Amino acid sequence: MNLAAMQLEGATKRFGAFLAVDDLSFRVPEGAIVGFLGPNGAGKSTSLRMALGILTPDAGRVSLFGAPPRLEMLRRVGFLPEERGLYKKMSPHAIITYFARLRGMDADPARRRADELLDAAGLGEFSRSRISKLSKGMAQKVQILSTLAHKPDLLILDEPFSGLDPVNQQDLEALIRAEHARGATILFSTHVMEHAERLCETIVMMARGRKVFDGRLEAAYSALGQRARIAVTDGFDLHAALSPAGFTAEPEPEEAGRKWWQVQLPPGCDAQDALRAAVDKGAPIAGFAPQLARLRDVFVSLVGEAEALELPRQESST
């Protein structure tokens, strides 16, 4: 098993009578990209703040690279907080240099790194402008760059995509992949499941302060089960036809002379197998739509529809 870049063991945090995080345990193996998912108020940010030593857990333990989250460990971490902000009178170059130096870089390499990052992000011409003169998206990019400047071993991004337009979300996804390729371990929290679907190998799902899932993405999908939609005509009973092959089909309301059926795929079968079985049984096929499971559906299956209402649909077209 890889060493854990970050680990929480039974971490609990209360704010007065409110239980924000309840007995949370999970680990982020070195070299992984982990998505930390859940609706707003699920306890994601509180968990991350505990992991970083900003908040002290009321119970349980947290560690970074096997040690308590002290400053020397934090210097190996790049953290993008959910509540973002910068010194408005400073320039992007000065801010990136400042945070890089606070995290242990020497002055000259920090300045060079700031120039390099700003040029790569297309912000070179604004490197000496005041942050207050930049657009919100640009300022957010600067803050993201300031978390990367010291080439951290662990990158923790709390809702990194919120507030970014689709193009910048795509750029950020590319940046996360590049950082991962460099060797950084990445943990990012989001309430938009689609980002996690594209980026993560492993996910941790939270709801109401508790962990509801922790594992690989495929395991999450298989926990839900895959489905397909098949349309037939002439009142054909698809359920009766597919049952012997191990498929379960449920009818949907009839539309324009054809009837759609939701077909539940047993483990190890895909949508093509169901279609093939239907054709073999002589079903008059009028439509076919393989239904890929989405993380949102996984979340719904784990915590129920009411909880899932807190999750937004995808925020962009990416």
Next chain:
Amino acid sequence: MIGSIYLVARRDYLGYVTAWGFWLGLLLTPVLLGAGMIAPTLAASSEPVRHFTIIDGNDAFRDALMEEMSESRADAVRFQIETLELVGSGNGPGALEAFNAALEGGASLEDAISATGQGATLSVPQRDYAYVPPPAGSLEQLRPWLLGERQIETEAGPAPLFAVLVVKPDRIEYWSENVTEGGLKSLARDAATRLTRARVFAQAGVDPGILERISAATPELEEKRVRDQAGAPSEVTLADRAPFIVSIAIAFLLWTLIFSVVNYLLMGTIEERSNKIFDSLLTSVSLSHLLAGKLIAVLAVSLTLMAVWGLGGTAVTVLVGAALPSGAAGLIETFAAAALNPAILLPALLSFLLGYLMFGALFLALGSLCDTIQEAQTLMTPLLVLLMVPLFMLVIAIENPESPIIGVMSWIPVFTPFLLILRMPTEPAIWEVAALLVLMAAAAMVILWLATRVYRAGAVHGAGVNDALAWMKNRLPGLGKPAP
């Protein structure tokens, strides 16, 4: 550790000194202070001569008033002569005697000044009031002049009539549209007293000159001071009074400086809170280093201000020093010597450092709870009221530097930074000074510890003004409870 403190301090310091507000304060403060100091003199010298008239059956009251006015101007010259004597730039006691003798001999004020041998140093006080014959015979007829509808003719051209004094058997009526000015009223009272005294003495058969003889025969009260060295001059000079004056000035300066610069801390912290920078900072630097860096940054700002003002003041003194009259140069030397006396300077520096630490930490803590300056004002109001107390103590110290209340109040740690310095010229016991310094240091540490906790609550847990007010209501009886 030093690295992160230095980086925080450097960033904050550069942030403050590159703001236009800093330069405005740096340049405007001495200009405004200078303007404030010379404004009363300028205002007095630019005041036009005010013309008045008298309605009286005879000229007795007018003559008495003119005599009072001459005497008032002569007193102003005497004050100048005595001041020069006090700072050691006078011509000795003979100057005052020569001035008085010349006046008694019937010389004009200008000639009497020349007789002192210090004509170049002394200035002739300007006339504040001038008598004009009444342009009309009765008060009713004088109404247009008093109301400004008509002007009187003077040698300098038309001028408004400032006041009319109507002498009646049992009183003197003072008629003027200006209800605040009191100089002429005071002179009129003195003139009436002078006249009445002469009349009553005459009625009683007493020689009116008896008062002058009593005055001449009254022995002078000479202020003396016992010196450590036997045989040293015992006269009380300005050098004896300078430490008291300097200590009041330094205490005021400390108060002004501390409350000017701690505002930087308040504003800076509010900016960080409202810009949501705390989480980024607290994962890059420890809380104690962050606070230390912030306090050092603003301390450096205040040292920069002091250095620039100090160097600027020295440069101006050197540049214009040669042009200063000998009296002014002596005055500056006397006060500079008092200010640089280690018995004043060292407690002043320590008071500044510890006072800055106390109030800086308090303002940092306040800032961490506030998103806007309006919120900060809510919490600052009681603090500002508290901070007015040292100013009241300064007023008391001006009247009586050795007032017991200053001694008592100096033991309240938040006031000690300003009041210890006021006590230093009274030469308190060494143990007392040491105890006050230790108390101040201990209080600074306690406040710093408390402020760190509040800062953590604000920066980490997002506690705000409402949380702070709720906390106070829970702990302070009576707060927030409806009146019965």
